Amino acid sequence: MSTESPDELPGRETRRLGSLRLRLTLALPLLNVLAVAAFEWSLGGDAPTPEGLARLAWLVLLLSAAQLLLVELWMLRPLRRLAAGCEAMESVPMPLTTDGEGAAPRLAVELDRIGHAMQRARDSLWQQEQAARELQRELTEQRQQLDQAQATLEANRRELASLERVDTLTGIANQRVFDEALRREFKRAQRQRGLLALAVLDLDQFRQFNETHGREAGDAALQRVAALLSTRFKRDTDLVARLGGEEFVALLPGFGMAEAQGVLESLREELRALRLPDGSSEQPLTVSIGLAAASPAHPYLSAQALLQAADEALYIAKHAGRDRLSLAA
Ligand SMILES: Nc1nc2c(ncn2[C@@H]2O[C@H](COP(=O)(O)OP(=O)(O)OP(=O)(O)O)[C@@H](O)[C@H]2O)c(=O)[nH]1
Numbered sequence: 001m002s003t004e005s006p007d008e009l010p011g012r013e014t015r016r017l018g019s020l021r022l023r024l025t026l027a028l029p030l031l032n033v034l035a036v037a038a039f040e041w042s043l044g045g046d047a048p049t050p051e052g053l054a055r056l057a058w059l060v061l062l063l064s065a066a067q068l069l070l071v072e073l074w075m076l077r078p079l080r081r082l083a084a085g086c087e088a089m090e091s092v093p094m095p096l097t098t099d100g101e102g103a104a105p106r107l108a109v110e111l112d113r114i115g116h117a118m119q120r121a122r123d124s125l126w127q128q129e130q131a132a133r134e135l136q137r138e139l140t141e142q143r144q145q146l147d148q149a150q151a152t153l154e155a156n157r158r159e160l161a162s163l164e165r166v167d168t169l170t171g172i173a174n175q176r177v178f179d180e181a182l183r184r185e186f187k188r189a190q191r192q193r194g195l196l197a198l199a200v201l202d203l204d205q206f207r208q209f210n211e212t213h214g215r216e217a218g219d220a221a222l223q224r225v226a227a228l229l230s231t232r233f234k235r236d237t238d239l240v241a242r243l244g245g246e247e248f249v250a251l252l253p254g255f256g257m258a259e260a261q262g263v264l265e266s267l268r269e270e271l272r273a274l275r276l277p278d279g280s281s282e283q284p285l286t287v288s289i290g291l292a293a294a295s296p297a298h299p300y301l302s303a304q305a306l307l308q309a310a311d312e313a314l315y316i317a318k319h320a321g322r323d324r325l326s327l328a329a
Contacts, residue, residue, distance in 0.1 A: 013083045021076055028071075029064040036060055167242040169219060170226030178241035178249055185237075185253045186303035189294055196253050197260035197293040200310045201229075203246035204286045204322040221285055222246065224274055232267050249310075257293040257327060264289055264325055272323075290314025292328035 036056055040048070048056070167174040173181075182198070189196040203209070203225065210218040222242070229240040229248060237253040252260050272284045290313030292306050300306040309328035317326035 014080070017076060017079050017083060021072070024071055025068060028067050029060060032060045032063045032067070036063075167226075170223050170242050172226045172230055172248075173239060173241035175241065175243050178239065178243065178251065181239045181241075181251055182303045182307060185239075185251060186294065186300075186306060189253065190299075193296045194254060195256045195293065195295050196251070196306070197255035197257065197291065198306055198310045199250045199252070199260060199264055200243075200290045200307075200314045201225075201248040201250065201264075201287050202289075202314055202318070204288055204318075206246040206285075209285060225271060225285075225287070228267065228270060228274070232263060232270075255293065256295055257291065257298075260291055260293060261325065261327065264291060268323075268325060286323035288314060288317040288322045289325040290317055290328065291325060 036059060040056070163176075165174060165177045166172070185196055188194065203221070206218065206221075209221065213221075225248065226240070226242060229250060233240050233250050233252065235254075239249075239251040241249050241251075243249055250264070252263075255263075268287055268289065271287050275284055290310045292300075292309035292313060294300045294306050300309065313326040313328040317324050320326065
């Protein structure tokens with residue numbers, strides 16, 4: 001293995017090529033002389049004349065010149081280019097050296113650069129955290145605004161519902177319509193000395209029903225009850241309404257106490273048979289009913305008094321154990 005430094009090789013090769021060319025320039029004519037002499041000798045002719053020697057000398061000269069030209073073109077020139085290429089490569093500075101002198105400063109520079117990059121990454125992370133916090137704050141603000149808007153919307157919805165005449169959940173008349181109808185029908189009954197029955201119906205343990213089956217099932221139950229009431233009381237003069245929550249009323253012009261009681265008792269049974277919400281409930285949904293009836297024999301001073309009498313009867317039904325109909329005194 002060579003002990004010379006790789007840095008010395010191109011200079012040395014160039015020198016060797018120069019020396020090789022010199023040797024070839026000397027050696028080729030000599031070899032040609034020998035070759036021609038051997039050739040003449042092999043022919044075994046007479047001793048050479050001066051003209052013959054001159055001709056041979058020219059021949060050797062021409063042959064040598066041609067050979068040197070070929071060697072120059074095919075061998076020496078490519079080799080010189082190769083050597084020049086090696087020298088050019090040597091002149092390019094190496095990006096990394098393994099010698100001890102350059103390595104330490106370069107390492108320091110690299111470490112410094114890495115340090116700066118880490119600092120930049122930390123800065124960027126901090127900025128992103130700030131941006132995320134800002135975003136979170138905006139989100140909280142917007143959520144609060146949304147909550148406020150929802151509360152306002154709900155208040156408006158309630159106000160609108162009170163102005164409307166239909167209960168939005170069940171589709172039957174609402175309290176507003178009922179109040180008007182009660183005043184109107186009471187006056188009519190008074191005027192005509194007719195009959196007017198009023199029933200207040202309140203579903204039993206509905207809070208528990210909601211808790212057991214869910215609020216949606218509770219809504220569905222309220223709709224089923226409203227539908228049942230509408231089916232049972234469908235004369236033109238009848239009015240069923242939802243007063244709110246799980247409380248309904250039935251206003252029955254022309255009905256006395258006994259007549260209304262009969263219809264309401266069968267309705268109570270029908271409701272029990274509904275087996276809400278999905279038919280699998282062990283505990284059927286029941287209703288308590290308070291019934292009051294105005295008649296010439298049993299007049300009330302006002303529509304409000306009639307309603308109060310029905311409410312009191314309902315109260316009694318609830319306190320007597322629910323799932324029953326109670327008549328006003
Ligand atoms: N699903 C549903 N539930 C309602 C609605 N309105 C009121 N409620 C619920 O009805 C329940 C009424 O509860 P309470 O007033 O304690 O009456 P209750 O549980 O039926 O008890 P009693 O009347 O004493 O038999 C409450 O849980 C209300 O949330 C409604 O529109 N839909």
